Amino acid sequence: MTKSANSNPPVGGKRAILMVCDGLRRDLITPQHAPTLSRLAGEWCNFKSHTSVFPSTTRVTSASIATGCLPARHGLAGNTMALDEGEGLVCRNAGEPDFRDRMRRATGQTLRVPTLAQRLAGRGGSIVYSNVSPGAAYFQDPDGYGYVYHPSGAFGPGLEPLPESDWLRIEKGVAGDQVMTARFCEEVLRIRRPALSVLWLSEPDHTGHHTPLGSPAHREAIAGADACVAKVAAAVEALDPAWQDTLMIVCSDHGHETGESEVHIEELLVAAGLKESLASSDVVVAPNGSAALIYMSEHAAARREELIGYLQTQEWVGRLYAGPELAEVGLETDTALAVAIDMGKSDRVNEYGVPGYSYLAHNAMAGKDYTGLGQHGGLGAYEQQPFLFARGGDIPRRKEVDRPSAPVDIAPTIARHLGLPQDGMDGKPLV
Numbered sequence: 046m047t048k049s050a051n052s053n054p055p056v057g058g059k060r061a062i063l064m065v066c067d068g069l070r071r072d073l074i075t076p077q078h079a080p081t082l083s084r085l086a087g088e089w090c091n092f093k094s095h096t097s098v099f100p101s102t103t104r105v106t107s108a109s110i111a112t113g114c115l116p117a118r119h120g121l122a123g124n125t126m127a128l129d130e131g132e133g134l135v136c137r138n139a140g141e142p143d144f145r146d147r148m149r150r151a152t153g154q155t156l157r158v159p160t161l162a163q164r165l166a167g168r169g170g171s172i173v174y175s176n177v178s179p180g181a182a183y184f185q186d187p188d189g190y191g192y193v194y195h196p197s198g199a200f201g202p203g204l205e206p207l208p209e210s211d212w213l214r215i216e217k218g219v220a221g222d223q224v225m226t227a228r229f230c231e232e233v234l235r236i237r238r239p240a241l242s243v244l245w246l247s248e249p250d251h252t253g254h255h256t257p258l259g260s261p262a263h264r265e266a267i268a269g270a271d272a273c274v275a276k277v278a279a280a281v282e283a284l285d286p287a288w289q290d291t292l293m294i295v296c297s298d299h300g301h302e303t304g305e306s307e308v309h310i311e312e313l314l315v316a317a318g319l320k321e322s323l324a325s326s327d328v329v330v331a332p333n334g335s336a337a338l339i340y341m342s343e344h345a346a347a348r349r350e351e352l353i354g355y356l357q358t359q360e361w362v363g364r365l366y367a368g369p370e371l372a373e374v375g376l377e378t379d380t381a382l383a384v385a386i387d388m389g390k391s392d393r394v395n396e397y398g399v400p401g402y403s404y405l406a407h408n409a410m411a412g413k414d415y416t417g418l419g420q421h422g423g424l425g426a427y428e429q430q431p432f433l434f435a436r437g438g439d440i441p442r443r444k445e446v447d448r449p450s451a452p453v454d455i456a457p458t459i460a461r462h463l464g465l466p467q468d469g470m471d472g473k474p475l476v
């Protein structure tokens with residue numbers, strides 16, 4: 046355990062705690078497998094129409110939660126996205142530890158808007174504990190204003206590496222999440238007490254990607270995440286029984302759909318004469334689970350209408366956004382990103398009674414096929430069904446809110462609770 050205390054006192058004693066159960070679909074919160082979350086759904090404020098961003102992937106959502114902005118403004122377009130680091134467009138994995146350095150080389154910066162960690166530097170500070178990909182963890186605070194702890198490393202202010210003894214020595218899954226949660230309650234909540242404490246579990250997303258949705262293993266992972274929520278909620282309540290100074294938000298970043306089958310989009314584009322070769326940088330597909338982003342170099346731009354015409358004939362394409370339409374789904378319109386695809390969906394029910402299937406964009410970097418397993422990234426009814434419950438601050442108790450809310454609303458809610466301005470955010474406080 047680190048001995049370094051948080052050097053900045055919280056602003057006016059106010060604190061915010063954000064806990065994310067990665068990939069937990071709202072309709073899979075049941076009294077049998079998620080007793081705590083089922084109870085909080087009734088006792089806390091329950092945002093019943095909460096959705097994700099597009100692409101509905103962990104890294105994009107992480108950046109939107111941290112900044113209160115959509116991808117069009119923060120600049121992280123996907124779990125994978127094409128970057129030109131001087132040798133043409135290449136698809137890169139935003140989950141890798143070195144991605145933020147690649148992003149700096151290609152664009153001169155990481156995220157283009159401030160994070161909560163930056164806003165809180167010198168004003169109570171922030172500490173992030175995360176058991177998801179390094180990229181998703183680091184995009185909570187890519188430029189190192191606060192503390193970030195992850196199995197692949199830990200950083201303090203100025204991105205100063207912390208000693209290995211401080212790293213989270215855990216693996217993805219319930220057991221690792223439980224170790225991280227216990228350390229979070231003791232070290233972050235009780236001892237260091239920053240203005241913002243973030244705990245991001247790997248489950249049930251991790252198991253959902255490896256087993257069918259609703260299978261016994263997936264339900265067990267949901268129960269494991271639920272037990273972690275119970276521990277954190279109890280620790281918070283013990284520290285501030287009246288919830289006068291504390292705001293706690295527990296949520297997920299996206300839901301899941303079942304993979305229908307994988308589509309090798311780049312192979313199809315090469316075969317259709319729309320891309321020079323699999324390795325070429327004229328047209329580059331960035332697979333994002335049940336979504337795909339297609340980038341075009343300047344010299345390939347003349348092929349755009351032909352590409353769109355081809356895609357419109359494909360049964361695996363659900364919805365397609367090109368040019369100015371990219372703004373409708375929160376994406377940039379002035380970069381090499383030419384087309385975004387929400388892969389085709391159906392309401393079919395899987396062997397465990399869980400509805401929602403989607404075609405998937407094959408990802409050669411993933412090293413596995415997600416057919417029949419949980420996946421996400423698109424605009425499907427179920428992947429766009431995360432949950433969000435909140436308590437404390439100005440949040441009313443025992444209330445169900447039907448008004449739509451989204452990950453970009455989390456940062457303004459936290460900023461307002463902590464007495465910070467909410468300028469330059471796309472979202473609005475939740476209530």
Ligand SMILES: [Zn+2]
Pocket residue numbers: 067068102103104250298299
């Ligand atoms: Zn996720």
